[in-house]
Amino acid sequence: MKRRNFLRNLGFTGGIFALPSVISETNAAAFEKENDLVVKGKVMSEGKGIANVAVTDGTQVFKTNNKGEYQFTVKENADFVYISSPAGYAFDHENYIARFFVPVKGKRGTLNHDFVLTKLNTNDLQHNFVVWADTQMISASDCEQLKATTVPDFKKLMQQYPINTLFHGIGCGDLVWDKFEFFKDYKEAIAMTGVTFYNVIGNHDMDLNSRTDDYSAETFKEQFGPTYYSFNRGAIHYVVLDDVFFIGTAKKYIGYLTENQLAWLEKDLQMVSPGTTVVVSLHIPTFTGAPKRNKKEEDFGGTVSNRKKLYSLLAPYKVHILSGHTHFNESWEDGNMMEHNHGTVCGAWWTGPICGDGTPRGYGVYEVNGSDIKWYYKSTEKETNHQLRIYPKGYAKAYPEEVAVNIWNWDVKWTIEWFEDGVSKGTPEQRVAKDPWAIELYEGPSLPQKHKYIEPTLTEHLFFIKPSANAKSIKVKATDRFGKIFEEAIMIS
Template sequence: MNLTICLSAAFLILSHAAFCMPIRGQVKAGNKGLSHVVITDGINFTQTDTKGNFLLDTDQEARFVYLLTPDGYVADYRSGTPEFYLPLDPEKEDYIFQLTETGKRSHHILLAIADVQTKTDEQFQRFQTQSIPDLQEMIASYPPATPVTGISLGDIVWDHFEHFPVYKKEMARLKIPFYPVIGNHDHDKEILSDKASAHTYEKYFGPAYYAFQLGKVYCIVLDNILYEGNKKYTEALTEEQIQWVGQLLKYLPENAPILIATHSPFYYADRGIIPGGEELFGILKNHPVSLISGHTHLNSNHEIKPGIIEHNIGAICGTWWTADENRDGTPNGYDVFEITGSEIEWFYKSVGHERNWQFKVFPRGTVKEKPNSVIAKVWNWDKKWQVKWYEDGAAKGAMQRFNGYDPDYLEYVGRLKTEKYTQPQESFFYFEATPSEKAREIEIEVTDRFGHIFPRQKVVLLPDK
């Protein structure tokens, strides 16, 4: 009996050794070794010692060794993406990570763009000449000492991988670390395996799930696209990633704010939370959680569970570079998250407009179903916003919210033959007010959940006598 147990134990030890590749390495900033940096291969974890050295048994299926980029440091991003990872090589045992010290700050900015999704050179030119300059202006609007980071929430390209290197070249122009997320169109449609279909993405951007730190906030990037080949996929989280997050949390402070970035949203109104989502939220129950995603080419901010807000961000390409709006009427744009300590505020930045441009007003008669109403479109609205109206200077209270279609996008679709996937999408962020017959002027005032009051917009109904 004892002999059997001993043989079984020996077999397990030998099996583990056969399926693991031990590696060693160091994390440095200049000549200084960095302690307590979290190292992973996507399955196993370790931390650096006081001199920045580490040992890690890597899994046989692991393709990278990488680190959780610690606060106050950044990996080289001159290529257009932060190189916080190193490919695993059976012939190599030593892995050296060189970080740059940026200094710890209490205030951070995160720019979150979704669905660049270029397929043609003409589309990429719009990204290059419209989106990139807007991002540059936004970065420059903050004091030079403010750390600004970016993240691209998947569908970096539209199945055309020749745009990966030119995308990286454009992101390098921003001169900030801009992290990637893998989307369904970033997989190789010719390959029928989820992991294998990510090979080109991994060549240019590294692992599909990882983490980095911005002050007190920990940003965790996950891949919730299970690719089946030929553009078919399921939106879900793998058990491997859920377990990885569970292991990662052991290295993070209790109650630390977590920001999860994925391509596809976790929640859909018609089918609820995607597979694996509830399990993930369960292990994150002691942490404040924010979710950011893209994929839908729509914009919303919903509390999908108590204490968990999902920002499903409108596409920077809008309706696939055909118009200046997404299908729901959200202008082409991106989210800006302003992080101060553990607190996060956000706003939507429309490309080509000032940051205070947060709503648009349509005159009476624009919406045929509401011919007597003035309409406001407030694309980043949530339940803590206020939308008020004034008639000839007199306060009239809150406007009435309704579900509707964007008049601008309806007019655009009416002029052109469009694909099925670009058809208008009804949304919830439209508001109406019906002026009196004698009203001469209507003003609309919008206040966001953080108390920011945006410039009033005016509609003249009757000219002055």
């Protein structure tokens, strides 16, 4: 049937069909203005505007003018307008949860908002930060453990630095374990530290009843603000991303960065000079060695599928990627980029003192000097020099004649040497294996009692020594990439 006859048979006339287009043409501009939100204001300190501060709605990125002013029309689906906090200023916070945004969801007309910052009284080119990965509380008991162990451990650590040392924190996702009522306890723990934390959304921080990924972060946003953003301290540009993509079925997700985020990041980085050190925090690691160790294909929920697109954007910079999620400690380095996948604050989900790879429960500590960063792993309730563990001969049941050594923060630039009765014997043998203590604590269907599905995991940071028949003592000397030496010894007989 021809189109004209079809319309006539339906009883419509050409004039009526033309009417909506006339309305659209005459009233479109007015309609759009009525439904727009224009946001304007200043980024300022002590009454003076701060120029060249990035202001964004999560899609567009603008700079404040030389008076610190900004003004733009917010994109329709924006939840927040926020700044990339500039270097040289204290981080604004609400009970030490970073507050760098104003909610705009559903607002129309004109919104006036000034971001008022406090200038630091110390140079921030030198500063430190910690990475708390997977605090992951599912019970009140878990929350109490966080407050009773990790918080005082961190406070004690800070006391070992000069009194004016700047610290901030990064909560690297899985702040809770699907129990959103414990966000309150997480926030209380952060407030107890007295350190401002920026937070990353994890797969256990998502709304599992949401229809699509677009709505999976509603509760997180109410608690912590945007899921992707940036900030600056000293010479470092920090970026936080949301790489947990919910696929609409409870507890199903993939590691994936949306186009919205990548497009925003591209604009954000246009304001960062090439060669700058950029620290990117996300929950799911972009890459790990786990598939190779386990001789399995890559798990879509275990790494970021489109990571190469991220790497391309980061190519002009010196990059450190910070991640969690796996409950093991590992790093890799390639060219301008290094990823630090952290052991967890909760260990094996608050069931024991170590993660499945034998890494003690704890957190990463990073010391920044200009554009350079040094780091170490801080085991909860242990001294900072606790960086390796030697097991007695035969404790690793699969290797009854050998001594096993776990050096959890090892990377390819460490050097390891072992001594028998004071005599150097060279480098111990590195081997992919399971930590023997983790086997004892977690292996099998009945262990651990609290969460029986936890199992030990293969790791590459295990080393093995075969002492001679008459050996009396074994010492291991581990030197990290910064030249710091750690030693542990054990008596054989």
